Amino acid sequence: MKVVIIVIDKHGAILQYTSQLSSALSRGNQVTVIAPIGAEKELFNNSVNLTLLPVGDTKKNFIINTLLINRAxxxxxxxxxxxxxIIHLQQPHHLWNLLLFPLRKKYPILATVHDAEPHIGFERLHKIIARNWNFKYLSRAFIVHGQVEKDRLEKSLGSLGIKKKCYVVSHGDYSFxxxxxxxxxxxxxxVLFFGQITQYKGLEYLxxxxPLISKKIPDAKIIIAGKGDLRKYANLMETIDNIEIHNRYIPNEEVAMFFQRAKVVVLPYVHASQSGIIPxxxxxxxxxxxxxVGSIPEVVEDGKTGFIVPLRxxxxxxEAIIKLLSNDELRKEMGKNAYIKMKRELSWDKIAEKTLVVYGEIVAKT
Known part of the structure; x- marks a missing residue:
């Protein structure tokens, strides 16, 4: 099968996801990825045809590049x-997707909706317009990463009077x-809090x-690693003695260091769809x-690969963090279970196999 995947991110989670999916799909299929100039080429397998073009995920980029008609x-x-x-879009809300309108009848288009609902603080009018337009006129079907996300997306589509098929395909592993x-x-x-620091990730609750953790485990350290505005958390951070902050974008080659050092990884999110941090x-x-929250509990086995707690x-x-930090045997056993789950259920070969089934169904209806 000949597949074109379009991604508008130069780095970060969606590009990482695209690189691993396309590499797995390229074993037995012809896969081309169209990405922005400056995208991290080293993430992609040599079997993937990577085409870099001047595209980007901002209104400014879209307007400039569209006015320069040759780029479009x-x-x-x-x-x-x-x-x-088939054409496979990574995210339905990018303005560049609008340019595909003339091709919509010639080639079937599918979109992976990594977030069925915009995260708190991420609502942007131009993205909502592009997303709804995509839902109505462009994509024939959608992939989401969990059943809760499927329910959310179907509700959103229904509110627009749209009835299109939504498929559940889990997020793959990030063992690379x-x-x-x-x-x-x-x-x-x-304890590691990793990734972009935004309102919906609930850092304040960690x-x-x-202080509750420190009462039981005095030497416990909180590590925060990620880019974002920490000013609203300043008062809380001042009360914590053992805290380590890396307030910047963490390049791929440094990611391992943070996960190697930590004993527990925490996602205290107040709104979520899924997360690449878990894999x-x-x-x-x-x-x-x-x-x-969201589809996150669908990839965490409570008491086996981690603990699921109420939000806020x-x-x-x-309590959950103390339980893990105070019991090395339990923590290591759960870490082992997590690794086994990743290998059994989240391998990219399995994700690619499920994705190809989706492709086949959509192409068959063309």
Missing amino acids: LNFLKAIQKEKPD FTKYSKTDIQEINA LKAS IAYAFKKPVVVTN DSESLA
Whole structure:
């Protein structure tokens, strides 16, 4: 099968996801990925045809590149040159997707909706317009990463009077980060909060849990690693003695270090769809403590690969973290279970196999 995947991110989670999916799909299929100039090429397998073009995920980029008509035409020509059986969009809300309108009848289009609902603080009018337009006129079907996400998306589609098929395909593993591991890094009594710092990730609940953790485990350290505005958390952070902050974008080659050092990975989210942080934690045999929100509990076995706690509940969060930090045998067993789950259920070969079934159904209806 000939597949064209379009991604508008230069780095980060969606590009990482696209690189792993396309590499797995390329075993037995012809896969082309169209990505922005500057995208991290090293993430992609040599069997993937990577085409870099001047596209981008901002209104400014879209307006400039569309006014420069040759760029828009080259984007469409790059797709038509491949004569794909299917076009697979990573995210439905990018403005560049609008340029595909002339091709919608010639090639079936599918979109992976990584977030069925915009996260708190991420609502943007131009993205909502592009997303709804895509839902109505462009994509024939959608992939989401969990049953809760499927329910959410179907509700959103229904509110627009749209009835299109939604498929559930789990988020794949991120074990490729383990290649950056170093033998001289020691695990410490640390809790890791990793990734972009945004309102919906509930960092304040981990910070409020920290004094409760310290009462039971005095040497416990909170590690925060990710880019984002920390000013609203300043007062809470001032009350914590043992905290380590890396307030910047973490490049791929540094990711392993943070997961190697930590004993537990925490996702205290107040709104979520799914998260690539969990597969990274599993790859490093780390148990997770997550909140019961979105499709996140669908990939965490409570008491086996981690603990699921109520959202906005710092006491329950602290209790779960204390339970893991104070019991090495339990923590290591859960970390081992997490790794096994990743290998059995989240391998990219399995994800690619399920994705190809979706492709086949859509192409068959064309």
